[in-house]
Amino acid sequence: MKMNPLGRTGLTVSEYCLGTMTFGTQTSEEGAHAQMDLALDHGINFIDAAEMYPVNPISAETQGRTEEYLGTWFAKTGRRKDWVLATKHSGVGMKHVRDGAPITAQSVPEAIEGSLKRLQTDHIDLYQLHWPNRGSYMFRQNWDYDPSAQNKEKTLANMLEVLEALQKEVDRGTIGAIGLSNESAWGTSQWLRLSEDRGLPRVASVQNEYSLLCRLYDTDMAEMSLNEDVGLLAFSPLATGLLTGKYQNGQTPEGSRKAINGDLGGRVSVRVFDAVQAYLDIAAKHGIDPVHMAMAFTVQRPFMCSSIFGATTLEQLEHILKGADLRLSDEILKEINAANRAHPMPY
Structure with missing residues (x-):
């Protein structure tokens, strides 16, 4: 498993990161622990959670059960130090967490x-802000997100107070590095500028959606x-399962994410299945297995730190890991770029 630097932290993380957002709903505690064991056995040292999962x-x-499952694995095995552990602070509007209060x-x-407490640890290696208080272009909001009503002075004041609070946690030893999620170029740049001007914790990574179907x-x-050494942690590299091909031709497998969330968070559109087919045809x-191609594409991008994938079952995880060493040829990458031009932004 190839290892990459996590920003300027001095930590190195595997280019595949085990995502855990189904741990506690679609994935049982036993299944979650088995996935953690298998991932470690295959050289993955990076695991990502969130307080809202x-x-x-x-x-x-x-809410919180995912972190609890990780915590019971750490307590059972005593192998907390084998992982670079990442989790996230929920943003404004998440009603199940602090009644939807903003990050302050x-x-x-x-x-x-x-x-x-839920993770049964005293230290989080990478602590991320799940989405900005001011809103985000992510989650299909890029079509109509309007930043014109933002108050720059208030935004920067909030960023500064949050950075100062994070510095106290670094000093206390509860967190190591900090990261962002669902952020923009302007937003990330402001976090960086404030941290550098004030000697506060520097952003190490940004966790945004990225896949063959979502190349924002x-x-x-x-x-x-590339200029700031802030690598991407790509989430949904398989586009919530669309890139596996399992939803083509009107299929909705029992127990799949689409069976639970019919439009896959707004990703199902009139154009998406033609786009998926273009990549299935290249594979x-x-x-090449289309799952392996989709994952390999993400980790070969020059700005990538790690690609966060999720597996509902151990069998799915085993299948994904079989392609961990795949590298795509220039010919395949050219065909992928041609398909992207032919099927841009399908959702």
Whole structure:
């Protein structure tokens, strides 16, 4: 398993990261622990959670259960130090977490204490802000997100107070590095500028959606990443399962994410299945499994730190890991780029 630097932290993480957002709904505690064992056995040392997880569905009854499952594995095995552990502070509007309150200096220590208790650990290696208080272009909001009503002064004041709160947690030893999620180039740049001007914790990574079907990161964010040593942690590299091909021709497998969330969070569109077919055809032409091709594409991008994938079952995880050493040829990458031009932004 190839290892990559996590920003300027001095930590190195595997280019595949085990996502855990189904741990506690679609994936049982036993299944979650088996996935953690298998991932470690295959050289993965990076695991990502969030205080709001699990999803599919999101509910008040299950909120925090994912971190609890990780915590019981750490307690059972005593192998907490084998992982670079990442989790996230929920943003404004998540009603099941602090009644949807925004991220503030007051919420930071409260959220961290909650995560530490559930995770049964005293330290989080990478602590991320799940989405900005001011909103985000992510989650299909890029079509109509309007930043014109933002108050720059208030935004920067909030960023500064949050950074100062995070510095206290670094000093206390509860967190190591910090990261962002669902952020923009402007937003990331402001976090970086404030941290550098004030000697506060520096952003190490940005966790945004990225896949063959969602390549918003290829422009301004890519330039920021490469110049600032802030790597991408790509989520949904398989586009919530669309790129496996299992939803083609009207199929909805029992127990799948689409069976639970019919439009896959807004990803099902009139154009998406034609786009998926274009990538399935490329994989078939070259005798490559489409899952392996989709994952390999993400990790070969020059701005990538790690690609966060999720598996509902151990069998799915085993299948994904079989392609961990795949590298795509220039010919395949050219065909992928041609398909992207023919089927841009399908959702």
